[in-house]
Amino acid sequence: MPTAQQLSLTEDESRLLQLGLTEWSGPAHCTEEFAVAMGFDGADDLQSRSVAIRSALLADEALDPLDWARALMSTELAFASDVVGSGYEWSTSTGWADDITIRVLRSIQLKLIRTVAPLVGSRLGTRPPARV
Numbered sequence: 001m002p003t004a005q006q007l008s009l010t011e012d013e014s015r016l017l018q019l020g021l022t023e024w025s026g027p028a029h030c031t032e033e034f035a036v037a038m039g040f041d042g043a044d045d046l047q048s049r050s051v052a053i054r055s056a057l058l059a060d061e062a063l064d065p066l067d068w069a070r071a072l073m074s075t076e077l078a079f080a081s082d083v084v085g086s087g088y089e090w091s092t093s094t095g096w097a098d099d100i101t102i103r104v105l106r107s108i109q110l111k112l113i114r115t116v117a118p119l120v121g122s123r124l125g126t127r128p129p130a131r132v
């Protein structure tokens with residue numbers, strides 16, 4: 001398991017990730033499948049891990065790479081998707097305008113790409129091998 005990493009996020013960047021995770025307890029509607037696609041074990045795990053990840057972000061603590069990926073993808077989907085995420089309700093439920101959200105989100109993406117990208121295909125976006 002990769003070790004926890006502390007990334008230097010601005011206050012706005014940390015706050016945006018916290019808001020993105022919080023949206024799954026509000027206007028965003030997560031299915032089991034979407035929760036798994038975002039790196040959680042399911043919808044219940046999304047709820048419980050979101051609390052822990054938000055607390056770590058608030059305390060400026062290190063996160064393991066998978067938790068960084070979970071925070072990022074949760075925020076991306078909550079913001080952008082009107083089907084499963086907050087979509088059009090984002091600015092109403094978070095108080096963040098779309099233009100500010102996308103600018104801060106792009107900044108986070110640039111900081112996290114090296115941490116998150118190696119997980120794609122090994123821990124994210126791939127079904128576990130079939131058990132024989």
